[in-house]
Amino acid sequence: xxxxxxxxxxxxxxxxxxxxxxxxxxxxxxxxxxxxxxxxxxxxxxxxxxxxxxxxxxxxxxxxxxxxxxxxxxxxxxxxxxxxxxxxxxxxxxxxxxxxxxxxxxxxxxxxxxxxxxxxxxxxxxxxxxxxxxxxxxxxxxxxxxxxxxxxxxxxxxxxxxxxxxxxxxxxxxxxxxxxxxxxxxxxxxxxxxxxxxxxxxxxxxxxxxxxxxxxxxxxxxxxxxxx
Amino acid sequence: xxxxxxxxxxxxxxxxxxxxxxxxxxxxxxxxxxxxxxxxxxxxxxxxxxxxxxxxxxxxxxxxxxxxxxxxxxxxxxxxxxxxxxxxxxxxxxxxxxxxxxxxxxxxxxxxxxxxxxxxxxxxxxxxxxxxxxxxxxxxxxxxxxxxxxxxxxxxxxxxxxxxxxxxxxxxxxxxxxxxxxxxxxxxxxxxxxxxxxxxxxxxxxxxxxxxxxxxxxxxxxxxxxxxxxxxxxxxx
Amino acid sequence: xxxxxxxxxxxxxxxxxxxxxxxxxxxxxxxxxxxxxxxxxxxxxxxxxxxxxxxxxxxxxxxxxxxxxxxxxxxxxxxxxxxxxxxxxxxxxxxxxxxxxxxxxxxxxxxxxxxxxxxxxxxxxxxxxxxxxxxxxxxxxxxxxxxxxxxxxxxxxxxxxxxxxxxxxxxxxxxxxxxxxxxxxxxxxxxxxxxxxxxxxxxxxxxxxxxxxxxxxxxxxxxxxxxxxxxxxxxxxxxxxxxxxxxxxxxxxxxxxxxxxxxxxxxxxxxxxxxxxxxxxxxxxxxxxxxxxxxxxxxxxxxxxxxxxxxxxxxxxxxxxxxxxxxxxxxxxxxxxxxxxxxxxxxxxxxxxxxxxxxxxxxxxxxxxxxxxxxxxxxxxxxxxxxxxxxxxxxxxxxxxxxxxxxxxxxxxxxxxxxxxxxxxxxxxxxxxxxxxxxxxxxxxxxxxxxxxxxxxxxxxxxx
Numbered sequence: 001x002x003x004x005x006x007x008x009x010x011x012x013x014x015x016x017x018x019x020x021x022x023x024x025x026x027x028x029x030x031x032x033x034x035x036x037x038x039x040x041x042x043x044x045x046x047x048x049x050x051x052x053x054x055x056x057x058x059x060x061x062x063x064x065x066x067x068x069x070x071x072x073x074x075x076x077x078x079x080x081x082x083x084x085x086x087x088x089x090x091x092x093x094x095x096x097x098x099x100x101x102x103x104x105x106x107x108x109x110x111x112x113x114x115x116x117x118x119x120x121x122x123x124x125x126x127x128x129x130x131x132x133x134x135x136x137x138x139x140x141x142x143x144x145x146x147x148x149x150x151x152x153x154x155x156x157x158x159x160x161x162x163x164x165x166x167x168x169x170x171x172x173x174x175x176x177x178x179x180x181x182x183x184x185x186x187x188x189x190x191x192x193x194x195x196x197x198x199x200x201x202x203x204x205x206x207x208x209x210x211x212x213x214x215x216x217x218x219x220x221x222x223x224x225x226x227x228x
Numbered sequence: 229x230x231x232x233x234x235x236x237x238x239x240x241x242x243x244x245x246x247x248x249x250x251x252x253x254x255x256x257x258x259x260x261x262x263x264x265x266x267x268x269x270x271x272x273x274x275x276x277x278x279x280x281x282x283x284x285x286x287x288x289x290x291x292x293x294x295x296x297x298x299x300x301x302x303x304x305x306x307x308x309x310x311x312x313x314x315x316x317x318x319x320x321x322x323x324x325x326x327x328x329x330x331x332x333x334x335x336x337x338x339x340x341x342x343x344x345x346x347x348x349x350x351x352x353x354x355x356x357x358x359x360x361x362x363x364x365x366x367x368x369x370x371x372x373x374x375x376x377x378x379x380x381x382x383x384x385x386x387x388x389x390x391x392x393x394x395x396x397x398x399x400x401x402x403x404x405x406x407x408x409x410x411x412x413x414x415x416x417x418x419x420x421x422x423x424x425x426x427x428x429x430x431x432x433x434x435x436x437x438x439x440x441x442x443x444x445x446x447x448x449x450x451x452x453x454x455x456x457x458x459x460x461x462x463x464x465x
Numbered sequence: 466x467x468x469x470x471x472x473x474x475x476x477x478x479x480x481x482x483x484x485x486x487x488x489x490x491x492x493x494x495x496x497x498x499x500x501x502x503x504x505x506x507x508x509x510x511x512x513x514x515x516x517x518x519x520x521x522x523x524x525x526x527x528x529x530x531x532x533x534x535x536x537x538x539x540x541x542x543x544x545x546x547x548x549x550x551x552x553x554x555x556x557x558x559x560x561x562x563x564x565x566x567x568x569x570x571x572x573x574x575x576x577x578x579x580x581x582x583x584x585x586x587x588x589x590x591x592x593x594x595x596x597x598x599x600x601x602x603x604x605x606x607x608x609x610x611x612x613x614x615x616x617x618x619x620x621x622x623x624x625x626x627x628x629x630x631x632x633x634x635x636x637x638x639x640x641x642x643x644x645x646x647x648x649x650x651x652x653x654x655x656x657x658x659x660x661x662x663x664x665x666x667x668x669x670x671x672x673x674x675x676x677x678x679x680x681x682x683x684x685x686x687x688x689x690x691x692x693x694x695x696x697x698x699x700x701x702x703x704x705x706x707x708x709x710x711x712x713x714x715x716x717x718x719x720x721x722x723x724x725x726x727x728x729x730x731x732x733x734x735x736x737x738x739x740x741x742x743x744x745x746x747x748x749x750x751x752x753x754x755x756x757x758x759x760x761x762x763x764x765x766x767x768x769x770x771x772x773x774x775x776x777x778x779x780x781x782x783x784x785x786x787x788x789x790x791x792x793x794x795x796x797x798x799x800x801x802x803x804x805x806x807x808x809x810x811x812x813x814x815x816x817x818x819x820x821x822x823x824x825x826x827x828x829x830x831x832x833x834x835x836x837x838x839x840x841x842x843x844x845x846x847x848x849x850x851x852x853x854x855x856x857x858x859x860x861x862x863x864x865x866x867x868x869x870x871x872x873x874x875x876x877x878x879x880x881x882x883x884x885x886x887x888x889x890x891x892x893x894x895x896x897x898x899x900x901x902x903x904x905x906x907x908x909x910x911x912x913x914x915x916x917x918x919x920x921x922x923x924x925x926x927x928x929x
Contacts, residue, residue, distance in 0.1 A: 219686020
């Protein structure tokens with residue numbers, strides 16, 4: 001018998017005896033009702049307002065606490081202006097990015113050499129880029145998170161290796177909460193998921209030294225989210 | 229009502245005044261109090277140490293003594309938890325199981341009995357001191373006793389209650405205090421520090437077993453704090 | 466007493482007397498408590514969330530064969546290689562074999578308690594590979610040759626000075642003791658490791674059955690890098706990490722972060738469903754998942770304690786445990802400290818050898834209250850004690866408790882005890898506080914109350 005079969009045999013044998021339901025006393029083998037749904041989760045998780053304004057306000061508030069650099073832009077022009085501001089403030093000499101409607105426009109406006117992560121690239125070169133510019137799948141108001149995948153955001157490394165990660169998002173991408181995000185993922189990719197899905201919430205951080213917050217432990221020290 | 233009062237071993241030997249206070253209070257409220265001569269122990273030490281057969285031998289005697297009781301009031305939240313919560317578990321699958329369930333259903337801790345069963349909170353007591361309150365773990369988490377003692381203290385004349393800033397175990401834990409004395413002592417010290425921070429004169433509890441441990445530390449280390457059982461306060465006018 | 470039990474006592478005695486250590490832990494946990502309570506308060510119904518979480522894990526664990534099968538099929542459908550290990554040795558051998566098979570030399574690792582459990586690093590180093598821990602806290606304790614102190618905060622017990630010292634000694638790079646600067650040193654060192662490593666090893670917080678993905682929670686981004694840059698990725702996880710559906714993470718990720726770290730959600734929560742897929746430009750060529758039993762099926766078979774497998778390794782029970790807060794993580798001498806450690810270690814590593822972890826609890830129940838998936842922790846400690854004495858009763862304790870019944874229950878016997886007790890107390894001062902004192906375990910640090918001149922029962926008898 002393979003190890004797999006051994007393990008499954010033991011599991012089945014073990015489960016032939018019923019366990020008490022989620023509660024406390026032995027002698028009670030109450031089975032739970034059907035699994036909670038995303039709507040159930042929504043009812044118990046932190047509340048999120050229903051309007052776009054509510055959601056943007058919550059996302060902005062979370063961003064402040066997380067030390068994410070979030071800006072809601074009125075139009076494409078403002079987005080480009082904000083990008084250029086950061087380029088100049090930080091002195092970018094090159095960027096890393098991937099193909100996409102927002103990233104193409106953004107990179108073009110920046111007029112800097114672009115390392116593209118859509119096809120095979122040299123990771124040592126990526127490590128030298130001061131900024132990675134990507135799109136995303138969603139912004140999540142409830143937590144201030146950015147949802148990226150290896151398909152929507154230029155692979156796995158782009159959104160985590162360069163010390164500054166810039167996210168370009170559209171306002172329709174602002175979702176209320178985590179349950180909504182998972183529902184969206186299933187609808188969008190169901191059956192053919194990207195190999196990586198990541199919820200990014202703020203810049204990289206650690207409290208491992210005396211519980212004192214330090215940003216940029218390994219991932220980006222700065223996370224910018226420009227939403228148009 | 230005829231109230232059967234269960235007096236655990238440590239109250240009997242070390243703090244009889246707590247039992248006496250409870251008898252006086254219940255009689256003043258017009259109830260008849262009976263107190264079984266034996267047993268003196270609910271069986272918790274053996275149960276907590278894992279010797280459930282030996283614990284059952286003690287508990288069976290208790291059940292027999294209490295089977296005809298109208299209502300059982302226990303002078304400790306910890307022993308109360310043993311009888312109310314753990315007896316059904318202890319006797320699962322044995323001939324005593326239905327009796328254990330029946331007795332558990334009529335068990336109350338003393339303050340719980342006054343407030344939740346009798347609906348009494350004002351005993352006309354007077355205790356003009358600043359106090360802080362210790363929630364014994366079995367009382368709090370197994371018997372869900374939190375508001376009853378506080379409601380009673382609220383009606384005591386002159387009593388000022390200041391809560392500790394954290395709720396944490398005092399470190400007694402029954403046989404734990406003897407098996408792991410170093411840890412038990414450290415936990416007791418943390419608890420005493422929390423009590424001293426409130427500047428209270430008295431540390432009150434419904435669990436004299438916890439207080440025995442804390443008073444032992446207070447005496448040894450000369451801390452400026454006195455322990456007292458809630459019943460001793462309620463009997464004072 | 467087992468060797469582990471004796472060591473536990475020795476370490477507990479030392480650390481409970483160490484007031485500096487006590488203060489350090491209280492301060493660290495105090496900060497966490499404030500943030501935890503803030504975030505808990507944001508939930509519309511935190512207790513409702515606990516119930517949902519408990520029911521979800523109940524469903525997963527009580528149908529483990531079905532969900533595990535679904536999980537594996539999903540992974541394999543997209544090119545992941547799945548391996549099975551019953552014992553720790555098998556898991557070590559499997560992983561060493563995979564690394565050898567790739568002709569690899571350098572490994573970068575993100576945090577995995579399961580890897581600690583099977584002592585993976587030791588095996589890899591013995592086989593001649595370089596293994597670097599990338600999580601900052603793990604990186605620090607690895608340099609100090611120490612095990613992690615806490616399952617979420619490995620370096621909780623260290624001051625910045627101690628960290629500076631080990632950086633100076635082992636890395637020759639410690640500009641100051643400022644946390645920011647020390648972190649940047651680690652960042653610099655580790656960036657090269659990510660780029661050079663041929664193999665990345667991660668753990669997993671959850672295994673999603675319906676979409677065939679693992680989920681990894683972190684704050685630093687080190688696991689993201691471990692899973693992005695090396696050509697081969699290996700994930701080790703226990704078979705109990707299963708959750709039925711992807712959307713279950715919508716509940717578990719915020720709960721894990723709230724009680725585990727006092728955050729609403731951790732910095733990076735990432736689901737991996739396979740190696741680099743067609744159309745993707747980066748990511749590992751090969752993805753291996755090693756599923757570990759190591760006596761989890763034994764816990765599964767113990768229906769009374771099966772819910773111990775619901776554990777999401779959040780650390781909430783450690784954080785509230787007054788014993789943990791006084792003795793610290795290293796005293797337990799095993800991978801999983803605190804209440805959950807007290808419950809599962811006897812199952813994972815042997816009941817008689819490790820029962821002391823179930824006994825060294827005052828059974829206060831704070832752990833049961835804190836557990837986000839409602840594991841009946843305190844009661845399981847009691848059950849372990851019962852199982853231990855059934856298996857191997859202690860002769861003198863069994864006798865003493867047998868004796869206790871007629872003594873406590875007999876009218877005459879109890880009267881005798883009362884009277885003898887009074888006489889004993891009169892003689893006690895001669896021995897009190899000295900090692901010959903029969904009550905030494907108490908009187909070493911505490912006074913005993915005097916037996917009252919008239920016991921309650923004696924008073925009651927006078928009324929009749």
